[in-house]
Amino acid sequence: MESVPSSLAILISFLLFVFTVLKIVRKSSGTNAKTLNLPPSPPKIPILGNLHQLSGDLPFRRLKELAKTYGPFMHLQLGGTTAFAVSSAEYAEQIFKTHGANFVQRPYTLASHVLSYDSTGVASSRYGAYWREVRKVSMLGFLTLKKVQSFHSVREEEMANLVNWIASRAGTPINFTDKIYTITYDFTSRVAFGRIIESQENFIWVVKEMVKYVEGFHYADLFPSISLLHWITGFRFKLERVKRYSDEILESIINEHKKNRKEKKATLEIGKSREEILEHEDVVDILLDAQEERMENDIKLTTDNLKAVVLDMFTGGGETSATTVDWAMVELMRKPHLLKKAQAEVREVFGSKGKVDEAGLNELNFLKMVIKETVRMHPAFPLIPRGNRESCVINGFDIPANSTVFVNVWQVNRDPERWTDPDTFNPERFLDSDLDFKGTDYEFVTFGAGRRICPGMVFGLATVEISLAMMLYHFDWKFPSGTKAEDLLMTEAVGITGRRVDDLYLVPIPYKNV
Numbered sequence: 332m333e334s335v336p337s338s339l340a341i342l343i344s345f346l347l348f349v350f351t352v353l354k355i356v357r358k359s360s361g362t363n364a365k366t367l368n369l370p371p372s373p374p375k376i377p378i379l380g381n382l383h384q385l386s387g388d389l390p391f392r393r394l395k396e397l398a399k400t401y402g403p404f405m406h407l408q409l410g411g412t413t414a415f416a417v418s419s420a421e422y423a424e425q426i427f428k429t430h431g432a433n434f435v436q437r438p439y440t441l442a443s444h445v446l447s448y449d450s451t452g453v454a455s456s457r458y459g460a461y462w463r464e465v466r467k468v469s470m471l472g473f474l475t476l477k478k479v480q481s482f483h484s485v486r487e488e489e490m491a492n493l494v495n496w497i498a499s500r501a502g503t504p505i506n507f508t509d510k511i512y513t514i515t516y517d518f519t520s521r522v523a524f525g526r527i528i529e530s531q532e533n534f535i536w537v538v539k540e541m542v543k544y545v546e547g548f549h550y551a552d553l554f555p556s557i558s559l560l561h562w563i564t565g566f567r568f569k570l571e572r573v574k575r576y577s578d579e580i581l582e583s584i585i586n587e588h589k590k591n592r593k594e595k596k597a598t599l600e601i602g603k604s605r606e607e608i609l610e611h612e613d614v615v616d617i618l619l620d621a622q623e624e625r626m627e628n629d630i631k632l633t634t635d636n637l638k639a640v641v642l643d644m645f646t647g648g649g650e651t652s653a654t655t656v657d658w659a660m661v662e663l664m665r666k667p668h669l670l671k672k673a674q675a676e677v678r679e680v681f682g683s684k685g686k687v688d689e690a691g692l693n694e695l696n697f698l699k700m701v702i703k704e705t706v707r708m709h710p711a712f713p714l715i716p717r718g719n720r721e722s723c724v725i726n727g728f729d730i731p732a733n734s735t736v737f738v739n740v741w742q743v744n745r746d747p748e749r750w751t752d753p754d755t756f757n758p759e760r761f762l763d764s765d766l767d768f769k770g771t772d773y774e775f776v777t778f779g780a781g782r783r784i785c786p787g788m789v790f791g792l793a794t795v796e797i798s799l800a801m802m803l804y805h806f807d808w809k810f811p812s813g814t815k816a817e818d819l820l821m822t823e824a825v826g827i828t829g830r831r832v833d834d835l836y837l838v839p840i841p842y843k844n845v
């Protein structure tokens with residue numbers, strides 16, 4: 332186990348580090364930490380710094396507890412690295428807006444270096460010309476509102492398949508979580524690769540493994556000067572293994588696209604405008620176009636760069652949306668009056684049509700509030716890592732250049748200074764409120780904010796809305812016998828995303844129109 336929250340792992344690593352003590356002590360004595368006015372910090376122990384205080388629970392939950400004593404802006408020594416943790420809306424605004432042009436880096440992690448082809452995905456790449464170009468290609472190519480809307484038939488089709496499958500299991504328990512993740516990945520695959528690939532199951536497994544590793548709290552990252560650690564902890568071997576699997580799959584997808592490219596283009600190009608051609612291209616096609624074209628600043632996309640961006644898309648598109656749908660359903664099942672209200676709305680809007688389609692989704696005001704409340708309480712990325720390019724001063728505290736700041740989205744979204752009863756799931760709080768997650772309300776930072784705000788927001792929400800609307804329209808739901816709402820574990824699994832720790836099992840009862 333290489334993730335931090337285990338005291339046993341800390342003890343073992345402590346022994347491993349003994350032979351490097353002198354090296355680290357010499358390094359830390361060379362810093363000018365004492366002369367800086369750093370934010371409050373929990374007491375540190377030699378070598379590990381504050382690492383031991385993050386053990387025993389998920390990092391964002393531990394950070395919330397520590398913030399109760401040490402305040403909303405904490406300095407942490409995590410092994411050999413300097414980090415800061417933000418737990419309030421006020422400080423989130425400092426990072427995302429006031430000092431937004433400075434905190435635009437993604438901190439280096441070994442996992443993103445290995446898995447994301449030398450950190451060349453949109454999410455992992457260093458701020459600069461390359462990042463700007465790949466982000467632009469992704470945004471214009473497949474994440475604009477128009478493009479996302481153009482995928483509506485794929486979304487509706489995949490969801491209709493799921494509805495039929497669930498209807499065939501009427502009255503028997505199904506693993507709701509598993510089905511929602513699978514269908515979301517199927518949909519993402521069709522958008523990204525043009526179809527569901529043969530190795531779909533393996534690829535989903537690969538992504539799940541990656542999500543576990545990219546968290547950024549691994550010893551290899553926390554003691555960057557001891558490269559031996561990458562290998563002794565076995566972390567590098569695990570990363571390389573997952574990378575081999577993912578690379579093989581990506582390579583074959585790209586090769587297939589290259590092979591079919593000429594023929595596809597020739598058919599499409601007859602009498603079609605550039606926009607019309609784009610309409611029919613999948614993500615890999617669009618990236619291959621970008622590879623052929625000269626990008627600004629003479630940036631040339633390599634095939635590895637292309638794979639890194641496709642991986643972002645697959646992880647971003649699949650994992651996050653499914654996590655949100657799953658949590659929404661859990662919360663609704665725990666509050667039957669909210670479930671009924673959401674179902675009544677969906678059935679009223681779509682009753683006359685007898686089916687759900689994307690055209691009517693805008694009328695689902697209550698469902699939109701349910702989704703807002705779900706992403707507030709259960710952000711798909713509970714911690715956003717950012718790095719600063721230059722040293723700066725925040726509210727009188729010195730922040731050295733190249734520090735890592737973890738914005739604790741999970742806690743900022745529950746900041747008691749800004750939210751009433753923040754730990755209660757209450758969609759109606761948005762009834763007369765303009766608060767939104769679009770990047771200007773710093774108490775609601777589920778999608779981040781500023782220059783690196785999530786570019787896939789529209790894409791993700793479109794999937795979440797249609798999935799929930801279909802599930803609520805076509806079925807009534809109950810727990811399998813023996814399961815009670817109050818028994819559901821309301822905590823997250825280890826990893827970069829905030830997916831729930833357990834799968835949700837439910838019994839579907841078809842509504843009359845299925």
Ligand code: HEM
Nearest residue numbers: 453454647648651711712777778779780783784785787791
């Ligand atoms: C419910 C769904 C989603 C949530 C909650 C979410 C959340 C986030 C967050 C918190 C960030 C970091 C933002 C920051 O640093 O300020 C991010 C970045 C990113 N997301 Fe999403 N995301 C979602 C869906 C998607 C989808 C569907 C895609 C792609 C299809 C996507 C692609 C990305 C990419 C490429 C980045 C990196 C942006 C950059 O560093 O410039 N996300 N997302």
